[in-house]
Structure formats: structure tokens, C-alpha cells
Amino acid sequence: MLNRVILIGRLAQDPELRYTPNGVPVATFTLAVGRQYTNRQGERVEATDFIDIVVWQKLAETCTNHLGKGRLVAVEGRLQVRSYDDSQGIRRKAAEVVANDVRFLDWPKEARGSSTGGSKTTEGENFASEISFNEDEIPF
Amino acid sequence: MLNRVILIGRLAQDPELRYTPNGVPVATFTLAVGRQYTNRQGERVEATDFIDIVVWQKLAETCTNHLGKGRLVAVEGRLQVRSYDDSQGIRRKAAEVVANDVRFLDWPKEARGSSTGGSKTTEGENFASEISFNEDEIPF
Amino acid sequence: MLNRVILIGRLAQDPELRYTPNGVPVATFTLAVGRQYTNRQGERVEATDFIDIVVWQKLAETCTNHLGKGRLVAVEGRLQVRSYDDSQGIRRKAAEVVANDVRFLDWPKEARGSSTGGSKTTEGENFASEISFNEDEIPF
Amino acid sequence: MLNRVILIGRLAQDPELRYTPNGVPVATFTLAVGRQYTNRQGERVEATDFIDIVVWQKLAETCTNHLGKGRLVAVEGRLQVRSYDDSQGIRRKAAEVVANDVRFLDWPKEARGSSTGGSKTTEGENFASEISFNEDEIPF
DNA sequence: TTTT
DNA sequence: TTTT
Numbered sequence: 001m002l003n004r005v006i007l008i009g010r011l012a013q014d015p016e017l018r019y020t021p022n023g024v025p026v027a028t029f030t031l032a033v034g035r036q037y038t039n040r041q042g043e044r045v046e047a048t049d050f051i052d053i054v055v056w057q058k059l060a061e062t063c064t065n066h067l068g069k070g071r072l073v074a075v076e077g078r079l080q081v082r083s084y085d086d087s088q089g090i091r092r093k094a095a096e097v098v099a100n101d102v103r104f105l106d107w108p109k110e111a112r113g114s115s116t117g118g119s120k121t122t123e124g125e126n127f128a129s130e131i132s133f134n135e136d137e138i139p140f
Numbered sequence: 141m142l143n144r145v146i147l148i149g150r151l152a153q154d155p156e157l158r159y160t161p162n163g164v165p166v167a168t169f170t171l172a173v174g175r176q177y178t179n180r181q182g183e184r185v186e187a188t189d190f191i192d193i194v195v196w197q198k199l200a201e202t203c204t205n206h207l208g209k210g211r212l213v214a215v216e217g218r219l220q221v222r223s224y225d226d227s228q229g230i231r232r233k234a235a236e237v238v239a240n241d242v243r244f245l246d247w248p249k250e251a252r253g254s255s256t257g258g259s260k261t262t263e264g265e266n267f268a269s270e271i272s273f274n275e276d277e278i279p280f
Numbered sequence: 281m282l283n284r285v286i287l288i289g290r291l292a293q294d295p296e297l298r299y300t301p302n303g304v305p306v307a308t309f310t311l312a313v314g315r316q317y318t319n320r321q322g323e324r325v326e327a328t329d330f331i332d333i334v335v336w337q338k339l340a341e342t343c344t345n346h347l348g349k350g351r352l353v354a355v356e357g358r359l360q361v362r363s364y365d366d367s368q369g370i371r372r373k374a375a376e377v378v379a380n381d382v383r384f385l386d387w388p389k390e391a392r393g394s395s396t397g398g399s400k401t402t403e404g405e406n407f408a409s410e411i412s413f414n415e416d417e418i419p420f
Numbered sequence: 421m422l423n424r425v426i427l428i429g430r431l432a433q434d435p436e437l438r439y440t441p442n443g444v445p446v447a448t449f450t451l452a453v454g455r456q457y458t459n460r461q462g463e464r465v466e467a468t469d470f471i472d473i474v475v476w477q478k479l480a481e482t483c484t485n486h487l488g489k490g491r492l493v494a495v496e497g498r499l500q501v502r503s504y505d506d507s508q509g510i511r512r513k514a515a516e517v518v519a520n521d522v523r524f525l526d527w528p529k530e531a532r533g534s535s536t537g538g539s540k541t542t543e544g545e546n547f548a549s550e551i552s553f554n555e556d557e558i559p560f
Numbered sequence: 561t562t563t564t
Numbered sequence: 565t566t567t568t
Contacts, residue, residue: 001149001354001383003173005219006145007143035143040162049218052221076282079219079237081189081192093234095221095234106525144424146286148383148385216422246386282494284427285424290567310565314421314567320442328567329501350567354422359515360469361515375515415460429563430563433563468563470562546561
């Protein structure tokens with residue numbers, strides 16, 4: 001009856017934009033969310049959770065146009081767990097955050113004084129490659 | 141740098157309690173979280189997300205002792221995505237919410253006027269059966 | 281850039297519905313949110329925070345029609361701090377949660393087996409009595 | 421029974437550190453949280469909410485030592501509404517977020533290429549000046 | 561009283 | 565001013 005996720009992290013790669021058969025834009029990217037904890041031996045450990053994000057409609061296009069790998073964002077959305085069959089026909093479970101809001105928390109690499117930056121070329125496929133999106137996931 | 145999940149839903153089955161090799165208690169259960177939306181045809185649709193929850197230490201024991209299938213709770217925690225190999229050796233991704241807080245929002249079935257209720261017998265195994273828990277997941 | 285509040289508590293009184301000069305419905309009520317802590321002497325203490333809630337438009341009417349004193353709800357919204365002059369001309373600061381979502385977590389008193397219940401008569405005025413609402417507070 | 425606030429914004433002034441009679445450190449600062457909305461005339465409007473933050477113990481010292489006016493942070497905590505008598509003996513209501521976590525989201529001004537920066541001199545008093553803090557507010 |  |  002309530003399903004709310006708030007994440008702050010950096011894009012692990014550029015957003016990937018596609019369209020449903022009905023022409024609805026969907027963007028996907030993975031967010032790297034850092035975490036620190038103290039382990040059994042009392043040592044300070046850094047870990048990173050990689051969390052898949054799905055963004056729909058106008059926000060999908062805004063994210064694709066203005067965000068890239070490494071950018072810091074706050075994502076607000078809903079956790080969704082899904083079952084699907086992968087390309088080998090194996091049943092898999094996937095979990096993503098369906099975002100209804102993405103806030104940009106830093107400036108693009110260019111503006112931060114980087115040299116090359118923002119190539120917008122995605123190497124490899126992100127988590128969305130084997131999934132057929134359901135428009136009923138749209139969070140509004 | 142921030143990873144926060146808040147869920148309200150009902151337990152899909154009784155919590156299952158186990159212990160790590162070091163004797164740390166871990167409870168697991170699946171939460172059924174309802175959701176309504178309007179589909180493309182303008183119809184009101186009810187859907188349910190089933191989200192796996194992991195609870196550690198004293199709270200694990202409290203949940204196991206006081207909660208059962210059908211109970212309404214609010215869960216606060218962190219979203220965690222993990223890779224593991226299942227019993228057929230297939231690499232799988234799992235996602236759970238590691239709870240640091242669980243609030244009981246209704247009264248046990250008995251107190252609500254049910255007849256049998258609260259047998260505490262779990263039929264089958266829940267999502268935790270193939271997973272070896274890492275104590276570093278403990279959220280504090 | 282992000283302002284998110286999630287509360288679970290019970291209505292301290294029935295919602296009060298009014299309308300802006302433009303005819304936009306606004307409902308207000310106070311939420312009693314329990315909290316436990318251990319004080320300096322190691323004793324377990326119960327405290328309650330009373331938090332003012334503002335609800336706009338259709339949700340305002342839904343809340344007024346279906347909620348009453350004592351009902352358990354989850355409120356999601358935005359924290360808003362406002363300055364205003366009270367009836368004695370003293371400048372005061374007020375804080376409310378402007379809700380964009382209210383979930384009903386229990387059943388009305390009648391359905392719970394109460395005898396009298398749900399009179400819907402509000403004794404006294406709630407916090408909204410001295411405030412002129414600004415439609416720009418509407419959270420969408 | 422649940423009281424959770426998550427804010428992202430910039431410090432409106434340097435944190436102010438004080439100590440309770442028992443020597444417990446408390447830091448206070450005001451957070452400027454931006455917000456955009458579209459008004460009745462269809463114009464895009466920028467508004468800022470100024471929200472008071474209270475931080476206790478070790479985190480109070482960390483914030484005071486490492487944060488200053490203008491810094492971007494994520495604050496997680498609990499909304500607290502309090503009554504107190506101001507210096508003229510007028511009963512006032514105050515609302516703050518008692519933070520249990522503060523994440524630093526940008527780098528100090530110096531590291532961002534500013535010239536003077538970080539003077540750490542607070543002009544005027546912040547909201548805490550008339551309040552006597554209650555150690556029972558400590559969020560754990 | 562206010563931040564970018 | 566307050567809810568269970």
C-alpha cells in the first residue's frame with residue numbers, strides 16, 4: 001500500500017532510451033550507490049550497490065538528454081520485482097526502481113572542467129536488453 | 141550515498157528464522173505490497189508487488205515471534221541487489237530490502253476475532269533457501 | 281531540491297474542510313505520531329508528535345468523507361515552513377506537511393465493532409483557523 | 421509510528437554548535453530547499469523552503485567541522501514539533517528535523533575554486549538561540 | 561534572517 | 565487542543 005524508494009548515487013553508464021510499441025519513451029540506467037560499514041574485524045569497508053532504474057515518458061527523454069555516466073542524481077520511485085525469461089529461456093527475477101522523479105545534483109562533466117567528457121556512447125548493453133517493458137509500470 | 145526504502149504491506153507468509161555460522165539471527169519473509177493504477181484502456185487495475193525482506197539480529201527474533209502471514213507492517217530499510225548461483229549453478233540476481241525497522245500496524249489475527257490463525261507453520265521454502273547470508277549486510 | 285516526508289499515525293481529530301476563494305478544497309487535520317525512546321535514566325518512554333497535515337483538491341474531499349478522529353493513516357508529502365501573523369498580530373512560524381498521498385491503514389471505527397463512533401463533529405478549531413491558504417502550496 | 425523526513429538542500433548558514441548542560445554536543449543549521457511549481461497563471465515559479473535542522477552528538481561535531489554555508493547535503497531524520505516560550509514570554513511553536521544522518525553531496529568551496537570561502541563566521545543567530553534543547557530528542 |  |  002506504500003512503496004517508496006529514495007536513492008542518491010552516480011550513473012554507472014549513460015542512460016539508454018528506447019520506445020514501447022506504442023511509442024512511449026523508456027530510459028534505463030544503473031545507479032551506483034555507495035555504502036560504508038564496519039565489518040566483523042572492525043575495519044571500515046566501502047561497498048557499492050548497483051541498482052537498475054527505469055524512467056518513463058518525458059522524464060526519460062530529459063534524463064537521456066542531460067545525464068551521462070558519472071553524474072550524481074537523486075532518484076525517487078517505487079521498487080518493482082519482475083519475473084521474465086532470458087534469452088536462454090531461463091526464468092529470472094529482476095528488480096528495478098521505477099522512478100517518478102530524478103534530480104540532478106551536480107553539473108555535467110564539461111562544466112566541471114573535464115577535457116573529453118560526455119561522449120554519450122554506451123559500451124555494451126545495460127540491464128534492459130532482455131526485458132520487454134510493460135506500459136502499466138508507468139508510475140502515474 | 142543514500143539508499144532508503146519504505147514499504148507498507150502484508151506478510152505473504154510467516155517469517156523464517158535462521159542463523160549464520162557465527163550465530164547471528166536472520167529472518168526472511170516476503171511482503172505483498174498492493175498498488176492501483178489505471179491502464180491504457182482507462183480501467184482501474186489492482187496489482188501486487190512481492191518484495192523480499194531480510195531482517196537481522198534482535199529484530200529478526202521479534203518479527204519471527206510476533207508476526208505471521210497476513211499481518212500488516214511498515215518496513216524501512218535499504219535496497220540490496222545481489223548475485224548468486226542457484227542450485228543448478230545458474231547465476232541469478234536477487235533483490236531484497238534489508239530492514240532496519242519493522243512496525244506492526246495491526247493486531248494479530250487472534251486479536252482480530254479469527255478462529256484458528258497463527259499456526260506459525262511455514263509451507264515450502266521462502267526466497268532465502270538458496271542464499272548464504274553475508275553478515276556485512278547487517279544495516280548498522 | 282528534495283523534500284519528502286512519510287508519516288504513519290492516527291488522526292487527532294476529524295479533518296476540517298474549507299475552500300479557497302477560487303473554490304479549491306483544502307482539508308486539514310493533526311496527526312498523532314507515536315515514538316518510543318530510552319531516556320537518560322534508561323527508562324522506556326512513550327512520546328507523541330502532533331503534526332499538522334494539509335491536503336488539497338480531490339484528496340481533501342476523500343479524506344474528509346472517509347476519515348475521522350482516531351483513524352490510522354500513512355501520509356506522504358512535503359514539509360513546509362510558513363510565517364504568518366496571528367489574530368493578535370504576532371508573527372508566527374508554522375510547519376505542516378502538505379500531503380500528496382494519504383493511505384488508509386485501518387477500517388472505520390464502526391467496522392471495528394465500536395458502539396457510537398464517527399460522529400464527525402469537530403470540537404474546537406484545528407490549526408488551520410488562523411491561516412489563509414496559498415493555492416501555490418498544492419503539491420502537483 | 422513512523423516519522424521519516426528526507427531533504428536535499430544547501431546550508432543557509434554555517435552550523436552552530438553548542439552543548440547541553442550534560443555536555444552533549446548539538447549542532448543547528450537552516451537548510452534551503454528549492455522547489456519549482458507552476459502557478460495559476462501557468463508561470464514557472466521558484467520557491468525556497470527554509471527548514472531548521474538539529475544534529476546531535478558525534479554527527480553534530482562532524483557537521484560543524486566539515487560543513488559551511490552553501491554546502492549541498494542530504495538530511496535524513498524525524499520531524500519534530502515543539503512548543504516553547506520566546507524571550508518575550510510568547511508561546512511559540514517550532515518545527516525542526518532532528519537528523520540521524522547527513523550526507524555531504526558536494527565539495528567544500530575551496531575545492532570548488534572559490535577564492536575566500538569558508539570563513540566559518542556566523543552573522544546573527546540561528547533559530548536555536550531561544551530554545552533549550554532536550555536530550556530526549558536525540559534520535560536513537 | 562537565509563542557500564546555489 | 566489532541567490519537568490508540
